[in-house]
Amino acid sequence: MRILFSSTPALGHLLPMLPLAAAAGRAGHEVALLSHPSMASFAAGMPCLPAGPSVPETLDDVIRRTGINPMEDMVGGAVHFFVESRLILGAEAGLAAARDFAPDLVVTDMVDYLGRFAAAALGTPWISHGAALPLDARLAAAFDQAAAARFPKYGATPTAPVAYVDPWPDSLLRDGYALPAERMAIRPEPHSDENSTWSRPRFAGREDRPLILVTLGTLVEDPAALVPILDSLAPLDVNVIVAPHSATDLGDHQVDSTRVHLAGFVPMKQLLEGVDLVVAAAGAGTVLSALSAARPMVLLPTGLDKPVNAARAAEAGAAVVVDAPDQIGAAVARVLADQAVADGAAAVAQEIAAMNSADEVLGLLLKRLG
Structure with missing residues (x-):
C-alpha cells in the first residue's frame, strides 16, 4: 500500500505522525510526506514531496489578505491560516504531487487542509491525525465551512475521514470537542532520531543534583x-x-x-x-x-x-x-x-x-x- 502523510510545515504537527509512518514503513508499505521542503530533514527517511507554503509565507499571505496576524490573533486568523492561505498558495502543487505518488491512503495532521483536499480530489480515503487536543465545536465548524467553500474552486468536494487518530490519553480529554470521525487512540511517543549524536552533559561534580x-x-x-x-x-x-x-x-x-x-x-x-x-x-x-x-x-x-x-x-x-x-x-x-x-x-x-x-x-x- 502507498500511504501519503501530509502535514502543516511545523514540527508540532509533523512529529506526532512519525510513529505511525515508521510503523507503516516497518510493515512494508511505501510512505511519503507531503509538506514544505523545510520539513524534509525531519521526515524520518520518508521522501518529501514539496508542496504548500512555509509558515512564514502563510503568515505573510494571511496578513496581506486580511490584516490579521494569526500569531497575535490565532482565533481570528486560524481559518485563513490553515484553510484559505494553505489552499490558495498550495492546492495546485499539492494535488500534482499527490497525484504523482498515487496514494491508497492519506494521513493528514488534524488541521492540514492541503492533504485532505488532495485526498478529496483523488477520491482517496484519508485519516485525520491529532496533535493538539481536539478542536472545539465552533472552530471545527468554521474550518469545515471554509473548506466546503474553497475546495470546489479547485474541483473537489470535502470528504469525511475514515478515522481520527488521537495521541491524547482519555484522562486529559473533556466534553465539547468536535471529533471528525470515530476516535482511535494512539500512544504518543517522544520524538527520536537514531542519527542524533547528542549526549547528555555530565555536570562534573554535580551529578547528584536534580x-x-x-x-x-x-x-x-x-x-x-x-x-x-x-x-x-x-x-x-x-x-x-x-x-x-x-x-x-x-x-x-x-x-x-x-x-x-x-x-x-x-x-x-x-x-x-x-x-x-x-x-x-x-x-x-x-x-x-x-x-x-x-x-x-x-x-x-x-x-x-x-x-x-x-x-x-x-x-x-x-x-x-x-x-x-x-x-x-x-x-x-x-x-x-x-x-x-x-x-x-x-x-x-x-x-x-x-x-x-x-x-x-x-x-x-x-x-x-x-
Missing part, C-alpha cells in the same frame, strides 16, 4: 521569556539543560556552564533521559512527551492552545502552572520537594503506556479500510 529541562518548544511566541526563566532558576542548586528554539533566544545572556548546558534542538526522547522535571510553555508535543516519560512539569503557557494543555496537565496532578517567568524557580522548588506532582505524572504515564502502539493502530486502520 536535572531540569527548560524548553519553550519549536514554535516560540516569547523567546525573551527564556532569560528570566533561567534567572529564576539560578538560586536553586540544580543542573539545567536548555533547549532553545534558536541560538538567538538567549541574546547576550551568559550562563554558568558548570550548571547550565545549552543543547539547541535535540530529539525529545534524548532530552528527557535522566531529567527530573520539565519547564515548558505547554505545547502539545512537549506535554505529551513529558507525560509519556512520567516527568512532572512546571508550565508557563504562552498562547495558542497552550493554556488548555497546561490546565489539563494540572488537573491530572502532573503539572504546576505559573503566570510569569519569575515564578518558575519557586514552582520548581515546590515540585522537587513534593512527590505529589511526580506521582500524578507517573499515573498518566501508566495510562499512556496502555494505549495502542503505532503498529497496533496501523493494523486497526488497515482492517477498517478492508
Whole structure:
C-alpha cells in the first residue's frame, strides 16, 4: 500500500505522525510526506514531496489578505491560516504531487487542509491525525465551512475521514470537542532520531543534583521569556539543560556552564533521559512527551492552545502552572520537594503506556479500510 502523510510545515504537527509512518514503513508499505521542503530533514527517511507554503509565507499571505496576524490573533486568523492561505498558495502543487505518488491512503495532521483536499480530489480515503487536543465545536465548524467553500474552486468536494487518530490519553480529554470521525487512540511517543549524536552533559561534580529541562518548544511566541526563566532558576542548586528554539533566544545572556548546558534542538526522547522535571510553555508535543516519560512539569503557557494543555496537565496532578517567568524557580522548588506532582505524572504515564502502539493502530486502520 502507498500511504501519503501530509502535514502543516511545523514540527508540532509533523512529529506526532512519525510513529505511525515508521510503523507503516516497518510493515512494508511505501510512505511519503507531503509538506514544505523545510520539513524534509525531519521526515524520518520518508521522501518529501514539496508542496504548500512555509509558515512564514502563510503568515505573510494571511496578513496581506486580511490584516490579521494569526500569531497575535490565532482565533481570528486560524481559518485563513490553515484553510484559505494553505489552499490558495498550495492546492495546485499539492494535488500534482499527490497525484504523482498515487496514494491508497492519506494521513493528514488534524488541521492540514492541503492533504485532505488532495485526498478529496483523488477520491482517496484519508485519516485525520491529532496533535493538539481536539478542536472545539465552533472552530471545527468554521474550518469545515471554509473548506466546503474553497475546495470546489479547485474541483473537489470535502470528504469525511475514515478515522481520527488521537495521541491524547482519555484522562486529559473533556466534553465539547468536535471529533471528525470515530476516535482511535494512539500512544504518543517522544520524538527520536537514531542519527542524533547528542549526549547528555555530565555536570562534573554535580551529578547528584536534580536535572531540569527548560524548553519553550519549536514554535516560540516569547523567546525573551527564556532569560528570566533561567534567572529564576539560578538560586536553586540544580543542573539545567536548555533547549532553545534558536541560538538567538538567549541574546547576550551568559550562563554558568558548570550548571547550565545549552543543547539547541535535540530529539525529545534524548532530552528527557535522566531529567527530573520539565519547564515548558505547554505545547502539545512537549506535554505529551513529558507525560509519556512520567516527568512532572512546571508550565508557563504562552498562547495558542497552550493554556488548555497546561490546565489539563494540572488537573491530572502532573503539572504546576505559573503566570510569569519569575515564578518558575519557586514552582520548581515546590515540585522537587513534593512527590505529589511526580506521582500524578507517573499515573498518566501508566495510562499512556496502555494505549495502542503505532503498529497496533496501523493494523486497526488497515482492517477498517478492508
